[in-house]
Amino acid sequence: MNTCSAPLLDVADLRVRFAVPGRHGRTVPAVDGVSLRIGRGETLGLVGESGSGKSTLGNAILGRVPVAEGRILLDGEDITRLSGKRRRPLARRLQVVFQDPYNSLNPARTVGQTLAEPLRFGERLTRAEILAKVADTLRRVGLTPDAAHRYPTQFSGGQRQRIAIARALVPEPELVVCDEPTSALDLSVQAQILNLLLDLQQQFGLSYLFITHDIDVVRHVSHRVAVMYRGRIVEQGDVEQVTSYPSDPYTRALLSAAPVPDPREQARRRGARTAS
Template identity: 60%
Template sequence: MTERTAHAATDLLRVRGLDVTYRRSRLRGGDVHAVRGVDLTMGRGETVGLVGESGSGKSTIGSAVLGLVPATGGGIEFDGADITHSTRTDRRMLARRMQVVFQDPYGSMNPAHTVGDTLAESLRYNLGLPAEEIRERVLRALDDVGLPPGAAHRYPAAFSGGQRQRIAIARALVMEPDFVVCDEAVSALDLSVQAQVLNLLSRLKHTRGLSYLFISHDLAVVRHLSDTIVVLYAGRVVERGPAALVADRPSHPYTRALLAAAPVPDPIAQRRRQAERRLATTATTATTATTASTAAGRAVTGCAFAPRCPFAQETCRSDRPELVEHDGVAVACHRRDEIGAGTALPLQRSA
């Protein structure tokens, strides 16, 4: 068995050249290319974090993997099987192994159903289990997320936001999956509750052998749980690598901007991050006119982040950079070697 074959045998999820386009009429602005040529690999028991701003394509990737939106190009494999264009019947079978935790647990629960009924619904529909086994799975899932057995007889309105998210996690656990998509699963929670839920997810990863596709706009949150981080901008991967390297020594200017946007308790470090954000804003303003005129004349072929990048040069605006690996981290940036990794943004924008 070759090394490549051995790695493929241990991969749980493989995404290759994924494209997702939302079709719209010209009156509504034309088609939206949400994801373009994304490659992603996840091993068993691994957490891959997808991070980026709203509109970067991260949630669309999760939805494509789950079959909630169709892929318009590329392929998706789960445990060696091609699931790119799975039928509804196939997806029902996959639900036993693939689950999701959304941002708003209350919005995805029927307020007229008890928590026990909500957790039991998927077991009845997908597995057809007997009542006693359903009850055992429900109580075990509630216990795993730190809720008492009595929670099964209460309604969603009786719980706090953090408790509802635990219920949403329990709903995923009752199916005893291998793989869970966490789509902004902690972004609606305050910091203390957020930390508790992240610690819960981390514990469940080890006790249940789960693999997570963890989606968030917050690089610091993704860093806490992920083994690998994939940074997305305008539907493309701009940086990918081990979580510690990407979060602690980011190479791409966009990844640095995400890091600078996260507040830190150190006042000196916070002032430095605020200065970096002001610089990025200045760079955006300075290039708006150039970008508008270029887009009006022809399609933009360069780096999508160039209008906001303080390092951008003419090459960045004319040629799209390829994703190239440097010391274990893949980066799509023409100037990566010049600006290095983890360095502060310059005081003046490069010409």
């Protein structure tokens, strides 16, 4: 992780507003003055409860929702308001892994077709080179090359998420937005996917914006953490500092609500809350 050079991603005073249904001209802030930075090879965990604006912030960085105010720089290039055509080349540098592996893959296309698609644009590769790249990427995410000939419905949830990660990996990006990539998976599979993401980061020097509601996941994968509440960043810093010595009441509330590994202790806590 390189923290001394200029950041790979620099978000400054970003604001996203959504229209209020039935109220002409009225908007509400979904992201309200957010500033954050991510260095090369670094993971920034973005944590907060549902509705805090985490995914909206990620979608703004990806160009999926319009920005009302502020600035997004990727390696010094302003990408805040790029048109669709001008943004297309960014796909090689900026990728995403979504929460639900069941909905993020086209069931009508084989895995090989899905992974090959971004390779057909930009670099001029032969069919043999594309097939070799697809096979190599599948191996790197823990799948065999013959998975390329099968359809997403033939895989388990964890395997589908590996395919989704492979799709993000194929263009050799610099930054990957991970939007709750393990929350739809069983606990044992979650750990496998998290460790895979960490291994890939080491191999390729990837940077991650890791969006989650789970503070324990943040501890496991992140170098730094930003805590989001009602569209604002209320606290950010080194992950150990923030999770061990939180300064904001909301951060302290998130930490106190985090589950514990021992299921008996967790059941006891839930029982105590129910009784109270």
